[in-house]
Amino acid sequence: MFLSTERLVVRRFRVGDAEAFSGYRSVPEVAQWQSWEAPYSMEEAVKAVEAFAAGDPLVPGWFQYAVDRDGVLIGDIGVNLHENLMQAEIGYTFAPEYQGQGYATEAVRGLLGLLFVERKLHRVSAECDARNVSSARLLERLGFRLEGLRLSNTWFKGEWTDDQLFGLLASDWPT
Numbered sequence: 288m289f290l291s292t293e294r295l296v297v298r299r300f301r302v303g304d305a306e307a308f309s310g311y312r313s314v315p316e317v318a319q320w321q322s323w324e325a326p327y328s329m330e331e332a333v334k335a336v337e338a339f340a341a342g343d344p345l346v347p348g349w350f351q352y353a354v355d356r357d358g359v360l361i362g363d364i365g366v367n368l369h370e371n372l373m374q375a376e377i378g379y380t381f382a383p384e385y386q387g388q389g390y391a392t393e394a395v396r397g398l399l400g401l402l403f404v405e406r407k408l409h410r411v412s413a414e415c416d417a418r419n420v421s422s423a424r425l426l427e428r429l430g431f432r433l434e435g436l437r438l439s440n441t442w443f444k445g446e447w448t449d450d451q452l453f454g455l456l457a458s459d460w461p462t
């Protein structure tokens with residue numbers, strides 16, 4: 288386990304998560320903002336979950352954290368640690384039935400605490416499609432600053448999309 292919050296545990300992925308993972312990645316409203324297409328098969332999920340379970344959060348590159356509520360996988364948070372080990376980018380996905388209840392805020396806040404306080408990161412950034420209001424609201428709730436808007440910057444699922452850029456500094460994080 289990496290950390291626990293009032294209602295959640297943030298832990299390493301395990302093989303038994305594949306079914307829930309495939310379930311929420313297969314929801315079209317979830318996949319529309321992410322790199323994969325729905326449905327997301329069990330075969331893909333097993334492969335991904337095995338790779339996540341074997342990952343190392345302390346080396347550069349993406350590491351996927353599992354978010355668990357009472358033993359059920361409800362979402363995940365990806366952290367892409369920079370080569371310099373001092374900054375990272377984050378991304379997140381939560382199952383629709385667990386959205387709108389503050390779980391993403393609680394889990395991402397817990398993880399930011401670990402990244403800033405224990406791992407001493409200097410900066411965390413995030414990007415989202417400018418139409419992804421839920422994601423932007425989540426970042427703003429957590430104290431991220433809107434740093435920019437890149438118009439028509441990403442060719443994504445058959446169209447040019449606008450990207451909102453967000454950043455949060457260790458000096459902004461409450462100690």
Ligand SMILES: CC(C)(COP(=O)(O)OP(=O)(O)OC[C@H]1O[C@@H](n2cnc3c(N)ncnc32)[C@H](O)[C@@H]1OP(=O)(O)O)[C@@H](O)C(=O)NCCC(=O)NCCS
Nearest residue numbers: 317320379380381386387388389390391392414415421422
């Ligand atoms: C982005 C995403 C994680 C946000 O999830 P979310 O459910 O809106 O975020 P939270 O779990 O923090 O819930 C916040 C909402 O719950 C409400 N809420 C209810 N109880 C709450 C509580 N105890 N604490 C905090 N908020 C609570 C808040 O008011 C807020 O609602 P609002 O946005 O209407 O104001 C989710 O929409 C998602 O997984 N989307 C698909 C994947 C995706 O787009 N990822 C990001 C790509 S950039």
